[in-house]
Amino acid sequence: xxxxxxxxxxxxxxxxxxxxxxxxxxxxxxxxxxxxxxxxxxxxxxxxxxxxxxxxxxxxxxxxxxxxxxxxxxxxxxxxxxxxxxxxxxxxxxxxxxxxxxxxxxxxxxxxxxxxxxxxxxxxxxxxxxxxxxxxxxxxxxxxxxxxxxxxxxxxxxxxxxxxxxxxxxxxxxxxxxxxxxxxxxxxxxxxxxxxxxxxxxxxxxxxxxxxxxxxxxxxxxxxxxxxxxxxxxxxxxxxxxxxxxxxxxxxxxxxxxxxxxxxxxxxxxxxxxxxxxxxxxxxxxxxxxxxxxxxxxxxxxxxxxxxxxxxxxxxxxxxxxxxxxxxxxxxxxxxxxxxxxxxxxxxxxxxxxxxxxxxxxxxxxxxxxxxxxx
Numbered sequence: 001x002x003x004x005x006x007x008x009x010x011x012x013x014x015x016x017x018x019x020x021x022x023x024x025x026x027x028x029x030x031x032x033x034x035x036x037x038x039x040x041x042x043x044x045x046x047x048x049x050x051x052x053x054x055x056x057x058x059x060x061x062x063x064x065x066x067x068x069x070x071x072x073x074x075x076x077x078x079x080x081x082x083x084x085x086x087x088x089x090x091x092x093x094x095x096x097x098x099x100x101x102x103x104x105x106x107x108x109x110x111x112x113x114x115x116x117x118x119x120x121x122x123x124x125x126x127x128x129x130x131x132x133x134x135x136x137x138x139x140x141x142x143x144x145x146x147x148x149x150x151x152x153x154x155x156x157x158x159x160x161x162x163x164x165x166x167x168x169x170x171x172x173x174x175x176x177x178x179x180x181x182x183x184x185x186x187x188x189x190x191x192x193x194x195x196x197x198x199x200x201x202x203x204x205x206x207x208x209x210x211x212x213x214x215x216x217x218x219x220x221x222x223x224x225x226x227x228x229x230x231x232x233x234x235x236x237x238x239x240x241x242x243x244x245x246x247x248x249x250x251x252x253x254x255x256x257x258x259x260x261x262x263x264x265x266x267x268x269x270x271x272x273x274x275x276x277x278x279x280x281x282x283x284x285x286x287x288x289x290x291x292x293x294x295x296x297x298x299x300x301x302x303x304x305x306x307x308x309x310x311x312x313x314x315x316x317x318x319x320x321x322x323x324x325x326x327x328x329x330x331x332x333x334x335x336x337x338x339x340x341x342x343x344x345x346x347x348x349x350x351x352x353x354x355x356x357x358x359x360x361x362x363x364x365x366x367x368x369x370x371x372x373x374x375x
Contacts, residue, residue, distance in 0.1 A: 001168035002113075005065065006106055006124060007131040008165055009098075012072050012158035014135025014238070015142075015151065016095060018231050021217045023079065023148050024088055031346070033085055034218070035338020038087060041096040042331035048100035049327055053108075053320020061105035061316065067165045068105070069100035072159030080152040098159075103324055108316040109169075111307045121303050125245035125296055133238030140231020144210050193311040197364075197371030198302045202325025204265050204360040205298035206332055208237065208291045209271065211353065215337050216288075219346050223279045236285050240292030248297050254305040261301050261368065265361025267294035273354025276347040 025035050056064050075094035082088050110124040111117055135158075142151045216237075220230040271291035275284060302322055310318035333353065340349040 001125065001165050002109060002170070003104075003127045005069075005162050005165035005169055007127050008158055008162040009065075009069060009072065009102060010128045010131030012076070012131075012155050012162065013095075013099070014132035014137075014153050014235075015139040015158070016075075016147075017132070017136050018139045018217050018227070018234060019143060019148065019151050019155070020079070020088075020092070020095075021154060021215070022143065022221070022227065024085075025218065025221070026148070027083065027088075029088075031139040031215075031218070031341040034336045035215075035334040035336075035341070037085065037088055037092055037334075039331050039333075039335035039338070041092040042094060042327050045096045045100045045330065046324055046327040047096060049320045049323045050317070052101040053104040053316040053318075053323070056105045056108050056316030056320075060167065061109040062169050064101050064105035064296060065109070065169070066163055068098040068101035069159050069163035069166055070184065071095070071101070072162070073156045074160060076152045076154070076156030079129040079155070080149045100327075103318040103326075104316055107303055107319045111303075111315055111319075113314065117307055118300065118304050121307070122245045122248070122300055125300055126242045126302075129238040129241035129245060129292070129296065132240065136238065137144055137231045137235040140227040140229070143227045175310045192309065193371045193373075194305060195318060196304050197367050198309075198322045199325040199328075200360065200364055200367060201261050201298055201302040201305070202259075202322045204268060204294050204325075204357060204364065205302060205336065206326040206329035207353070207357055207360075208268060208295045211272070211333060211337065214351070215346065219276060219350065222346055223284075233281070233284060233288060236288040237292035240289040240294075241296035244293040244296040245300060248300065254301065254308055261298060262361055262365045264294045264298040264301065265357065265364055267291075268298065269354050269357035272357055273351055276350045323325075 021034055021038075022039055029037065052064055071094050075091050075098065078091045078094060079088070082091050106124060107121070110120050113120040135349050139151060142154060147152075216234055217230055220233055225233065267290055269288045271294065275287040275291070277283070302325075303319070306318050306322045307315060336356070337349045337353060
């Protein structure tokens with residue numbers, strides 16, 4: 001039931017990638033406002049990520065996962081009648097709360113499953129992206145046939161289904177009670193060079209996701225694709241992620257010798273930079289597939305790296321610290337993209353983000369030996 005709960009929750013998440021930016025666009029929000037709509041709530045995600053990771057270590061990931069499902073239910077109900085920037089922003093905050101709790105909790109739970117850690121994390125990532133691809137693809141048809149209000153009502157229903165599935169998930173191993181404060185365990189981890197290095201890897205792995213929930217749909221709309229076509233094309237990013245998660249998980253290795261993060265970073269950078277170069281379905285589909293595959297392999301790399309560098313009793317906190325890279329990416333990417341798109345247009349914005357991804361890949365190439373030298 002653990003994997004089914006993750007599947008349904010991520011189905012709802014995939015729906016929001018298409019529904020929320022198009023809903024904001026339909027209300028007349030500018031590119032900068034849409035960027036701020038996705039960037040501003042991430043200021044709350046970073047501390048919430050840490051709290052979620054700390055409480056995962058204290059009370060187990062199952063309870064945290066169940067609470068995040070109710071946040072999705074609340075977000076869908078709110079969006080169904082939200083009007084204007086500030087009401088949409090409150091709905092985004094509910095989604096941020098759900099993501100900040102769900103991800104570190106399920107990462108920690110998957111790392112404790114029987115079997116090879118990389119394979120189990122790969123399966124989780126594959127299930128995650130399967131849910132996202134189904135949610136994104138079917139959301140396009142739902143918007144075309146039922147409209148925004150009914151689609152957000154379906155989102156609430158999906159959150160409820162994921163909660164019911166989560167009730168059947170087995171609790172993790174018992175936790176030893178801690179006498180220290182909830183966040184006290186982060187300080188030793190913050191000084192760990194491998195954790196610091198993993199934050200950079202997480203930043204790059206989340207960059208395509210940040211664009212998926214904000215400006216990928218707008219680019220496709222500006223190219224003339226309808227909601228159904230946009231949903232299917234965006235789903236190819238998740239298809240690439242599923243393929244990488246299932247077939248690459250056995251081969252991803254950590255350590256200073258592997259070139260996995262550098263290769264993945266270059267693939268992500270090239271895919272983002274070339275995505276708007278041709279307004280044709282074939283190159284767009286190829287770029288979306290490759291950006292999904294590269295980011296998924298990078299995600300798996302930083303998850304394995306952090307899991308191997310941390311003890312079981314601190315793994316939730318360690319993965320939450322790695323998740324700070326995701327939070328930073330979710331904040332900076334739509335903000336940069338929104339400003340550049342308003343001033344110069346969407347296409348130059350993708351070129352700028354591609355250059356940023358390439359700079360991150362080069363930084364990872366330099367930092368990996370520095371990080372593991374101190375391990």
